[in-house]
Amino acid sequence: MLRNLAQLFRYRGLIQSLVARELKARYRGSVLGFFWSFINPLLLLLVYSFVFKYLLAARYEGIDHYELFLFCGILPWTWFSTSLLESSGVLISGGNLIKKVLFPAEILPIVTVLANMVHFFFGLPILIAFLIYFSAPITPRELLWFPVVVIVQAVFTLGWALILSALTVHFRDIRDILSHIVTIWFFATPVIYPYTQMTKHWQQGMLNLNPMSHVIITYQEILYFPGPVGHGMWLVTVGVASSLFFLFGYWVFDRLRDTFAEEV
């Protein structure tokens, strides 16, 4: 397993080109093309702000610019959820490669996660524009946390992508159930509401047990809430756990590797 993992490094050129291909191919043929990478998060923001700010008239303590708050959480969440949903089917749709070409299959889920990460990066300029517009209180010290949280999220997402892609080959039911799980996970994570809102004991327990809530809270602390990042210890813990989880995911994937060519 570790040898396979080391081999993966040799394929970085391939991963790079496949990610580039993924990005190029995604909007090929649409009128706006690459601009969709920017427009998509904006539209998403519009929908959520409309629902929560005007329809449900949600008012949260300490949240002055709800749009900005929402944006800080929804951008990384989209990366996470889309990666999961896409990677679950990636081995099946890439079956041709696995069956006909000698090709390390783990590249497919990895490329999915990385391509979505690049999309996340494309959304950042919009976010920055928002931050400047609302003159958000960001200090350079806080920004040092930003790469850390991105890496933690990437490792955590990769672990899931490997497990889901491998298991979906054998249990195709996963694809159907996953979207619902991701939906409930979304609401269990403080994206549309601030974590301070969760005051009940069981609610706090739920947030603490949910690794994604720590990731999202860190983004919000860096970008939205004033003051230093108070969530650092939690994030480091999640980072360590995510690394172990990634290794577990890779182990599962490696275990099932030989069955892919027969089953997809």
Add this chain to the structure above:
Amino acid sequence: MHAIQATHASKVYRRYSRRHQFTTLKSALLSRSLTRDLRPDETFAAVRDVTFTLPRGRTLGVIGRNGSGKSTLLKLVAGITKPTSGTIDVRGRISALIELGAGFHPEISGRENVFINGIMLGLTKREIARRFDEIVEFAEMKDFIDAPVKTYSSGMYMRLGFAVAIHVDPEVLLVDEVLAVGDEGFTHKCLDKFAEFKRRGKTILLVTHALGLVERFCDEALWMDAGSMKAIGDPKRVVGAYITDVEVGEEQLLAAGDAKAKELSTVVSPDEPATAVLPDHPVETAEGPADMFRATEGRWGSREIEITDVQLYGPDQQPGHVFHSGDPMTIRIALRSPVENEDFVIGIGIFNAEGVCCYGTNTSIEELKAVRIFGDAEALFTIESLDLVEGTYKIDVAIHKLDGYPYDYHRLLYTFRVKSRTKDVGIYRPRHAWRFSDSLAFDRAGE
């Protein structure tokens, strides 16, 4: 030094793919071999106990019927699937031409796909950039290389895939019947490329149905039959054995077909009108069809004289259905006439698969005057040399009055096959020879 070494390699598949698989998540993660615990009737051995060594620089042709395990063997050698038991050891960079352009993305341009496909096959970006022009030229794609791949014709797609795979410059090249597609010119180009590989001492494993190619091009041939190795060695010998085996199979098939035709035509007794027979099955009537040359197979006639049996004999005097072009063939017709009769003509017609009459004659045309037939009789029609091209042929056998009134007419009820090593076209192969002046010379292809 070997390039490919297979030692007792087997590949077992589950017969029922999905349901009998992992039932729980736990079994998915813990059971090592998925097929080991299954009962034999739930598994299917696609490749069974294959052992061979292919030294570096040799070319091995793998032949066999459909479903005999050739492609599975190739995938095992390529490392795409692992053998269930035994080992396969391959030394050197492999390029597998199993499905050309397998990794192409339809939305992006041919140029970008060449790069990605090349990287997938193990090249670096720089190596591809260096070979790019060569690849495009080989694929004859200069004008279209920047168009998205989805706009390519299947031939263009295949050519580009082939060009990339061949320019990976592998030490071991695995080819799975990819030459079947593509036009004549491109096929020749591919063959030239293979020949060049051979000259440069590369190892090639070729799965193909083109037996001539195996004979001309390969150093060794491996015949797979129902997952097992049936023979390996000198290509001429192995291909010969394979062809003989295929002929035996066809023989049995044709014999079964004939038996069925005969069975159907004897179900109805002569005085009953045949009504309950399906239209595309032999129809039996007392009256012949209006247009003799458009009739499908069937049997009709008054049966005052009956054809009781028809057999075809080859050069070995054994009844058979598969003959070689140029061999003698005898049609033996068994007849029975319960009463003495002196007005009859015996006729024979040979038709090819398209229904074209290749030859037809009867005793009256050949100015033989009937004298008498009584009781059991036999007529032998001998063709000294069956000068037909390869194909399936059907025979008419008939006995009728001089004025055409049918006693017993068997329309296309008997089938035989002509085999030929030469793939000439048409129907008739006249005995022929080529002669050339001194200023014109030929070599036998591949020698």
